Amino acid sequence: MSHVYGGYVSRLIEELGRLPGIGGKSAQRLAFHILHLPTEKAENLANAILEARRGVRYCSVCCNLTDADPCLFCANIKRDAKTIMVVEDPRDLAAYERTGEFHGLYHVLHGAISPMHGVGPNDLTMAALLKRLQSDSCKDVQEIIIATNPNVEGEATALYLAKILKPLEIKVTRIAHGVPVGGDLEFVDEVTLSRALEGRRTL
Secondary structure, three states: OHHHHOHHHHHHHHHHHOOOOOOHHHHHHHHHHHHOOOHHHHHHHHHHHHHHHHHOEEOOOOOOEEOOOOOOOOOOOOOEEEEEEEEOOHHHHHHHHHHOOOOEEEEEOOOOOEHHHOEOHHHOOHHHHHHHHOOHHHOOOOEEEEOOOOOHHHHHHHHHHHHHHHHHOOEEEEOOOOOOOOOOHHHOOHHHHHHHHHOOEEO
């Protein structure tokens, strides 16, 4: 379909169609929206994409996406340094921040163990978490909350983490299943997330 619009438009539709969750019709609508933007707004959008791609990196402490190192959570001395919540994805971190119920620190794994997709522990930031917990900066940590998604991969990741964290003699808890099994934290409402946090259990 996109070839009927000519080279530039076709390429724009094609590139937008490569984005996750964007089909052919959605890509076409987005392309025409962009083409009708004033030049200044189109340039702002393009620059925002390029600047984010070039300037965003992993926080050296928690592995969250950030443009400042350490990130705003790790640099905030008002956060509770005794508790670290482990999440799969930066979007999960954002979901918990929206609840306003958690005031500790985070660690982002950037995925979950999934043998079917060729993802093992070494493909995640588990080694960075262990190194972090063994450093002087984490000597006061009393609890690790594992907040991976309540699906097969998330459960496998939680069990593996509990196993490798056990020698550190730090309390390890798992969020309660107030969140729907098979769902993603990113799409769960704040009330459900808060209940899951309150009902966490020791692993």
